[in-house]
Amino acid sequence: MTLSPAPPHPKDEAVRVSGLSRRFGHLLAVDSVDFEIGRTSIFGLLGPNGSGKSTIIRMLCGLLRPTSGEARVLGIDVARDPESVRRRIGYMSQRFSLYDELTGLENLTFFGMAYGLKGGALARRRGEVIEIVGMKGYETRRAGALSGGWKQRLALACAILHEPEILFLDEPTAGIDPVARRSLWNLLFEMAAKGTTLLVTTHYMDEAERCDHLAYLYLSKLLAWGSPTELKAREDVTPKGMKRVEIRHKDVVGLLRLLQGSEGVREATIFGENVHALVDDGVDLALPEGAEARTVTPSLEDVFVTLTRRASGV
Amino acid sequence: MFRGLSGIVYKELLQARRDPATLVLALAIPVIQLTIFGFAIHTEIRDIQAVVVDRANVRVGREFLQALEATDTFRIVGHAADREEAMALLREGRVQVAVFLPDDLAERLLARETAAVQFLIDGSDSNMAMQAQAAAMGTAVSFSARFGSVAPPPIEARPRLLYNPDGRSEAFFVPGLLGIILQLVTTTLTAFAIVRERERGTLEQLMVTPVSRLALTLGKILPSILVGAAATVLALLAMVHVFEVGIRGGLGLLAALTGLFLFTSLAIGLLISAIARSQLQALMMTLLLMLPSVLLSGFMFPRDAMPTPIRELTWLIPATYFIEIMRGVVLRAASARELLRFIAPLFALGVAFYAVAALRFRKYVA
Numbered sequence: 001m002t003l004s005p006a007p008p009h010p011k012d013e014a015v016r017v018s019g020l021s022r023r024f025g026h027l028l029a030v031d032s033v034d035f036e037i038g039r040t041s042i043f044g045l046l047g048p049n050g051s052g053k054s055t056i057i058r059m060l061c062g063l064l065r066p067t068s069g070e071a072r073v074l075g076i077d078v079a080r081d082p083e084s085v086r087r088r089i090g091y092m093s094q095r096f097s098l099y100d101e102l103t104g105l106e107n108l109t110f111f112g113m114a115y116g117l118k119g120g121a122l123a124r125r126r127g128e129v130i131e132i133v134g135m136k137g138y139e140t141r142r143a144g145a146l147s148g149g150w151k152q153r154l155a156l157a158c159a160i161l162h163e164p165e166i167l168f169l170d171e172p173t174a175g176i177d178p179v180a181r182r183s184l185w186n187l188l189f190e191m192a193a194k195g196t197t198l199l200v201t202t203h204y205m206d207e208a209e210r211c212d213h214l215a216y217l218y219l220s221k222l223l224a225w226g227s228p229t230e231l232k233a234r235e236d237v238t239p240k241g242m243k244r245v246e247i248r249h250k251d252v253v254g255l256l257r258l259l260q261g262s263e264g265v266r267e268a269t270i271f272g273e274n275v276h277a278l279v280d281d282g283v284d285l286a287l288p289e290g291a292e293a294r295t296v297t298p299s300l301e302d303v304f305v306t307l308t309r310r311a312s313g314v
Numbered sequence: 315m316f317r318g319l320s321g322i323v324y325k326e327l328l329q330a331r332r333d334p335a336t337l338v339l340a341l342a343i344p345v346i347q348l349t350i351f352g353f354a355i356h357t358e359i360r361d362i363q364a365v366v367v368d369r370a371n372v373r374v375g376r377e378f379l380q381a382l383e384a385t386d387t388f389r390i391v392g393h394a395a396d397r398e399e400a401m402a403l404l405r406e407g408r409v410q411v412a413v414f415l416p417d418d419l420a421e422r423l424l425a426r427e428t429a430a431v432q433f434l435i436d437g438s439d440s441n442m443a444m445q446a447q448a449a450a451m452g453t454a455v456s457f458s459a460r461f462g463s464v465a466p467p468p469i470e471a472r473p474r475l476l477y478n479p480d481g482r483s484e485a486f487f488v489p490g491l492l493g494i495i496l497q498l499v500t501t502t503l504t505a506f507a508i509v510r511e512r513e514r515g516t517l518e519q520l521m522v523t524p525v526s527r528l529a530l531t532l533g534k535i536l537p538s539i540l541v542g543a544a545a546t547v548l549a550l551l552a553m554v555h556v557f558e559v560g561i562r563g564g565l566g567l568l569a570a571l572t573g574l575f576l577f578t579s580l581a582i583g584l585l586i587s588a589i590a591r592s593q594l595q596a597l598m599m600t601l602l603l604m605l606p607s608v609l610l611s612g613f614m615f616p617r618d619a620m621p622t623p624i625r626e627l628t629w630l631i632p633a634t635y636f637i638e639i640m641r642g643v644v645l646r647a648a649s650a651r652e653l654l655r656f657i658a659p660l661f662a663l664g665v666a667f668y669a670v671a672a673l674r675f676r677k678y679v680a
Contacts, residue, residue, distance in 0.1 A: 061522045083524060091522040097515035114523040158519075 014039045014166050014197040015060060019069035022055050029055045031220040032069060037199060037213065039165075042192050044211030045201040046304065051217040053201040054094060057168050060199070061091045074165060087115070090164035094171045096151045100144030104135065104154045107143055108161060115162035129157040133187060149180025156187065166197045173207065185210060205301045216304055223307045231303050236310065238278065242266060244298045247275045249291040258288065269305055276302055335591065339598040347602075351609050354624040359445045361389040361618045364411040365403050367396060372420040378431065378469065381457045382413070387449035389618075400434070404476065406652040407642050410436040410618075411446055428466045437478035438645045439486045442616055447473040477562075477645045484557045489640035490613040492549045493633050496572070497579045497607055500542040502600050504583025507534045509596045512587075527675065535580050542576045553644075563643035567650055571643065574660055575636040581667035582632070588674035607633040635660040 015037040022030040030052040037043040045053045058064040059071050062082030071078045073085045098107045108129065112122040130139050133153040138146065143154060152172060159167060169188075173181040185207065192198055200211065208214055208228070215225035224231055231237070238244055249255045255275050259268040264283030269276050276299070279285065287293060298306070330337050364382070368375050382388050391409060394400040400412040414432040416422065422429040433450045437443040454471035461468045478485040511517040520530060550568075553559050561568060582603060590596035608614060610624065611633035617625055628634045635656040642648035642656070650657065 063518060063521055086522055086524045089522070091519070093515060093518055095515045097519040099516060100514075111519075111523065114520065114525045116524065 013037070013072075014041075014074060015043075015199065016072045017056070017060075017069070018072075020056065020059065020066050020071055021068045022052075022059060022064060023067040028220050030059070030066075033215075033217070033222045035215045035222060035225045037197060039197050040192060040195050041212040042188065042198045042200060042210065044208050044214045045199060045217065046203060046208050046214055047201075047217030048203065048308075052220045053217055054170050056217075057091075057170050057199065057201060061089060061168055062086060087162070088165045090159035090162070090167040092152075092155050092159045092167070092169045092172055094174065096143075096155060098143050098151070098155055098158060101142060103142055104130075104139040104146070104157075107154060107158055108139070111158040112161050117162065125161055125163075129161055132160070132190075133157045134183075148176040149184070152176055152180070152184055153187075156184070160191070160196075164196065166199065167191065169198065169200045171201050171203075173202065173204065181207075205299070205304075208300050214300070216307060218308055218311050221311070223311055224303075228300055231300065232298050234303065237298055237303050237306050241281050242278055243281055244296050244302060245277050245279050245285070245293050246271075246296045247277065247285075247287065247291055247293045248273060249275070249288065251288075255288065255291060259285070262286065267306065267309070269302070271299070271301065278302075278306070333592075336595055336598060339595065339602065343598065343602055347605050350606070350624065354610055354620045355615050356619045357441075357615065359442050359616060359619055360386050362387055362411055362442060362446050363391045363409040363618060364388045364413055365392050365394050365400050365409040366390055366413045366415070367394050367400050368413075368415040369396075369417050370415060370419045374423060375415045375419050378415070378453075378457055379413070382450075382453050385449050385453055387445065388413075402652065404434065404436055405642070405646045405648045406655070407436075407638050407646070407648070410439075410442065411450075423461075423468055426468075428470050429468060430470050430472045433471055433473040435473055435475050436646070437475035437481055437485075438641050439616060440478060440481040440483045441486075443475055443478070443481060447475070482559075485559050485645055486641075487613075488553045488557045488559050489644045490611075490637040492546070492553060493575060493636040493640055494608055494611075494613055495549055496542060496546055496575060497582075497633055497636075498600075498604060499545050500538050500576055500579040501583040501586070501603070503538040503541060504535060504580050505586035505590065505596045505600055506593060507538065508584070508587035509590050509593050513592055531584065531675070535584070538580060538583070539576060542579070543573075546572050546576075559644065561644050562647035563649075568640075568643050571636075571639050571650075571653075571657065574657065574664070575632065575639075578632045578636075578660055578664035578667065581664050581671060584671040585667050585674070588671045606631055610634070611637050613637050629659065630663070632660055632663050635663075 013036060017036070018034050020030055020033045021028065033052070033056065045056065047053050055064065059066050060073055060078060062078045062085055065079050074088055076085050078085050099110070102110065105126070108126045109122065112126060117125055130136055133156050135150060135153050135157065138150055143151065146154060156172070173184055176184070188198055188200070189210075200207070202208060211228070213225065213227055214231060216223045216231075224234065247255060247259075252270050252273060252275055256268055256270055259265045259275060259277050262285060264280040265277050265285070266280070267278040276296075285293065366379060368379070379390060383390055388411060390413075392403075394403060394412070397414070400414070403409045404412055412434040414434070416429050416431070419429050431454065433446070435443045435446045450471040450473050454469050455467070458467040458469045475481060508517070511520065550561070554561060586596055586599045586603075590599055610617070610620070610628045611631050612628070613633065617628050617634070620628070638656045639653050639660070642653050
């Protein structure tokens with residue numbers, strides 16, 4: 001290992017991960033993952049539970065050392081110099097990890113001090129973040145007494161006090177109601193618009209649609225990464241000679257059974273009131289009465305379902 | 315009334331099995347402690363350490379000393395040249411009894427006069443002092459009987475209690491109790507302070523801030539030190555004013571040495587918090603350490619009465635040193651120099667605990 005300064009890096013790169021792996025005993029939690037995140041984007045890290053999302057985030061924040069490979073954040077090798085990285089990033093963990101017996105304001109003061117903010121600067125910044133997350137009037141309540149959505153806002157406020165260049169959010173919307181989820185996302189968009197790079201893990205597809213770039217993890221491996229448009233256009237998702245068809249019918253379960261037994265149907269999945277099917281070109285589907293079919297571009301869920309099926313060999 | 319009981323028991327048993335560390339602690343604590351304490355604790359006093367000043371050095375004197383040792387109550391650990399030296403040994407806490415044979419022992423016996431053997435007894439432990447006193451007088455009586463029934467008796471024991479002339483048990487227990495309380499408060503506070511953060515997930519949030527490990531550790535300890543110091547002052551006030559056990563030694567020395575003990579107790583707390591994964595485990599470990607500190611440190615039962623291997627083990631317990639120090643400063647007005655053999659190892663133990671805790675911490679986080 002040499003101690004020479006890090007090589008110069010392109011200015012627009014916030015995170016670069018190459019060959020990143022982490023092993024816990026016999027379990028390979030992250031298996032040689034590569035991706036890059038440009039500055040000021042919302043990067044979504046998707047994947048089922050246990051696919052390695054949190055482990056990657058924790059390595060990027062310097063909480064865990066990689067077993068092999070490298071994680072660079074803002075051009076700095078995190079394993080080598082976690083201290084310099086910590087000043088410039090924010091982290092919001094999966095579970096609420098603030099002090100329940102302190103009020104929102106006291107939590108903010110504490111984390112501000114932990115980041116070296118003092119006196120007037122601390123007070124000003126505290127006011128700003130309360131404004132940003134919109135929790136004015138709630139800041140004097142004990143954190144433990146806040147509901148899930150407000151807790152998340154407070155956690156976000158604590159994570160952005162020191163104006164981080166990158167914000168890591170590990171399932172920020174897990175366990176909060178849809179309205180709170182939507183308003184949290186609006187906050188994230190505003191922050192991205194103002195120049196913060198965000199890395200968000202999620203398993204909600206609607207949240208994935210909101211990201212500029214996505215990486216999809218499955219069984220510790222990175223299956224795909226790119227913009228949603230790029231992912232939907234992937235040839236291994238909709239191979240040549242096939243098309244995605246959306247079929248609307250009142251009995252979706254019956255329709256699914258019918259399609260699964262039909263010639264030329266490669267895949268069929270229920271999406272609410274519709275069935276999405278991957279069908280060979282030129283096949284004439286024998287559809288029941290009242291069913292309407294139309295060709296569509298694949299949704300992200302189609303993309304991930306297809307990629308997952310392929311990866312697990314189904 | 316008992317609906318669902320079996321289900322709850324089933325779940326509790328499964329949970330206990332999934333947390334083997336706590337289970338082992340719960341099962342091992344009673345067995346280990348029972349074995350050690352069962353062997354270690356004897357309330358009858360044996361082997362009280364004694365020093366002898368015997369300038370005459372005549373045969374009858376040596377025979378008397380043999381008779382003293384034959385009672386098993388005393389063990390003569392050395393000879394001192396004069397009174398000064400013997401007193402210093404008493405103040406240092408190396409011996410609990412000093413035996414002075416008269417210079418004219420042989421002449422007096424020949425002249426059929428009574429020879430008085432003086433016993434200076436460290437009265438800190440009133441129970442031990444009483445037994446020493448009784449054994450000294452008993453030995454003198456039975457030894458005199460060897461000369462036939464003559465009056466006045468040829469040999470007479472003149473015991474005198476030092477430091478605690480009234481033989482009050484408060485003087486013995488209260489200074490030691492102070493050490494035990496101090497350890498309980500500071501160790502528990504420190505052990506829980508960090509384990510609680512780990513259990514709640516706030517430790518991880520702290521770890522992503524630029525707060526250094528040292529700042530984190532010190533920041534967690536400082537409040538415990540304040541609480542510990544306040545507890546000490548209150549306990550000392552109670553000792554002096556409620557129990558009327560006056561402090562004979564230097565207050566500055568007492569403060570400094572209490573600080574040293576706080577340092578060591580905090581180190582133990584840190585070590586526990588570096589090992590324990592949950593608050594329950596931290597509690598078990600605190601208890602595991604607390605019992606020997608109470609039972610084996612000499613706080614309740616004299617260490618001299620313990621079997622040798624266990625007596626040697628008690629030197630690993632910080633409270634052992636601090637209780638010796640407290641009794642030395644409070645009751646015997648001992649100086650730092652006289653207590654050095656307790657101060658140095660106490661400091662070394664503290665440093666060792668810190669080192670192990672620091673190593674464990676580094677492994678734990680990142």
